[in-house]
Amino acid sequence: MSVDAYDGVPVFAGDITDRPYRVIGDVSAGVRKATIFSKSASEQKVYRELWERARKMGADAVIHASYGRSHVTAISWGKTNATGTAVKFTDGAAK
Secondary structure, eight states: OOSOOBTTBOBOSSOOOSSOEEEEEEEEEEEEOSSTTSOOOOHHHHHHHHHHHHHHTTOSEEEEEEEOOOEEETTEEEEEEEEEEEEEESSSOOO
């Protein structure tokens, strides 16, 4: 592929230009902190959650992935959100 998958999961910050694909749809995920003393979610954890949601949609990869800073919500001590585009390869050589 034109870019490396992040930490063993097929989540890419950019586009994939060397394999044809079709867009399945937008995907998003959020990872919450357990307590106020817990560390914020790592990029690895956030992207793994993003991949799990895309995989359930039938995706082979996530492109244009990004994640934001952790923030406090009314029901969480901290939440980190990620978004991307779920894609399915059309060349029959999906991983």
